[in-house]
Amino acid sequence: MSSPAASQPRPAAQPQAASQPAPLFVLLYTSADDVAAKAPAQFPAHKVRLDDFHARGELLMVGTFGDPQAEGSMAVFATRQGAEDFVSGDPFVRNGVVRSWEIRQWNETYRDRP
Numbered sequence: 001m002s003s004p005a006a007s008q009p010r011p012a013a014q015p016q017a018a019s020q021p022a023p024l025f026v027l028l029y030t031s032a033d034d035v036a037a038k039a040p041a042q043f044p045a046h047k048v049r050l051d052d053f054h055a056r057g058e059l060l061m062v063g064t065f066g067d068p069q070a071e072g073s074m075a076v077f078a079t080r081q082g083a084e085d086f087v088s089g090d091p092f093v094r095n096g097v098v099r100s101w102e103i104r105q106w107n108e109t110y111r112d113r114p
Contacts, residue, residue, distance in 0.1 A: 058082030
């Protein structure tokens with residue numbers, strides 16, 4: 001004989017957590033040789049570009065790694081198109097401050113929010 005609970009319908013499955021956030025796009029720069037000597041002349045125009053993309057909401061974060069010469073830098077963009085547009089006109093890329101660059105999709109799964 002089955003218990004009364006066994007004949008009860010099972011509760012509906014809980015809905016899955018909210019969908020994952022849209023992917024972000026990480027732009028990685030590899031510094032050219034002697035970046036410290038090359039960057040200062042190009043930095044003012046590079047900074048204007050950074051500020052513009054940030055104001056539009058495309059550029060979310062940017063910075064160098066601990067040793068920019070050896071480790072380069074990275075920026076996080078809201079869209080791949082934003083990252084591609086940034087690179088296409090960046091004075092650092094156009095004027096040899098950056099040896100190479102790469103855009104990678106990043107799928108965020110967790111972030112502390114204040």
